[in-house]
Amino acid sequence: METTNVEEMISNEEKEFVTEVSPVFTKISGWLSSAEAAALFFLARSLGNLPNVVEIGSYVGKSSVVLGLAVKPLQGRVYCVDPFDVDYLDFKGSRLVTFLRNIREVGLLNICVPYSGTSAERVRGWKTPIDMLFIDGDHQYEAVKQDYLLWTPYLRDGGILAMHDVDLPGDPWPPTDEGPGLVARELIFPSDEWPDVERIDRLLVARKKAQ
Numbered sequence: 001m002e003t004t005n006v007e008e009m010i011s012n013e014e015k016e017f018v019t020e021v022s023p024v025f026t027k028i029s030g031w032l033s034s035a036e037a038a039a040l041f042f043l044a045r046s047l048g049n050l051p052n053v054v055e056i057g058s059y060v061g062k063s064s065v066v067l068g069l070a071v072k073p074l075q076g077r078v079y080c081v082d083p084f085d086v087d088y089l090d091f092k093g094s095r096l097v098t099f100l101r102n103i104r105e106v107g108l109l110n111i112c113v114p115y116s117g118t119s120a121e122r123v124r125g126w127k128t129p130i131d132m133l134f135i136d137g138d139h140q141y142e143a144v145k146q147d148y149l150l151w152t153p154y155l156r157d158g159g160i161l162a163m164h165d166v167d168l169p170g171d172p173w174p175p176t177d178e179g180p181g182l183v184a185r186e187l188i189f190p191s192d193e194w195p196d197v198e199r200i201d202r203l204l205v206a207r208k209k210a211q
Contacts (some may be wrong), residue, residue: 017041021069028102030062036164036203037066040134043160043205044070047131051076054130054154056119056147057137058082060095061102061112063164067134068108078108081115081122082137119143123150130154136164139177148183158210161194166204180204 017038025037032040044053044067051071058064058080067078084096096116103112115122119137133155135147144163155161166184167175175181184204188194194206 013042013045021066024069024106025062025066028060028062028065030059032062032066032164033201035201037063039200039203039205040066040162041070043162044076044132045074047071047074047076047160049074049076051131052128053078053132053134054081054151055079055134055136056081056151057135057164058084058099058114060098063134063136064099064112065103065106065108067132068103068112069106072108072111076111076131078112079115080112081117081119083118084114084116119147119150126154128154129156130159131156132160132162134162134164135180139165139179141179141182144179144183145187148187152208155208157208159208161188161206161208163188163204163206165202166199167202168199 021037021041022034025032040063044051051074053067053071053076055064055067055078059082064078064080071078084099096114099114103109130151133151135144137143137147152161163180163184165177165180167181188197188204188206193209195209197204197206199205
């Protein structure tokens, strides 16, 4: 049986992730499983031409490079919202310098745009429709809820919402941060605004209802 164009496209994208994306993101500090990274990559690659992706919480660019490499051939942009100047755990030095070095090494300086500041600060004056929103910032309940309420109104109908570190009752692993899971249970699962919701490891993915 001949391979269809769709099958060829999927095969090429899988090969690209394994050979070009995986070796890059695994070298960068952060918390993202291979399955979660693959999901982000394929979702972002599916957005179409000139997509706008907003990432809340970039740390030093682990997920940023995954999203950036996905949208680069689409001539898209990833707006990376993070304070960058706050030390986290045992990380030392300027996180912005490290972030810029990591994206520079894979040719993403013009794709991944650092938006230094808090989520609440950077949303002021925001007007650009968003094709994909990835929430992975402060994991405290009120902070996650605020990110959700501030940024999802800018997500296009049919756009993709991804939220990291979503723990739910019955998971086979110990829960860590309650915020993302609580927000998902309160605002995403019960809402008809998100008819399609799934999880890949601890990454929740939802598609906004098309009007």
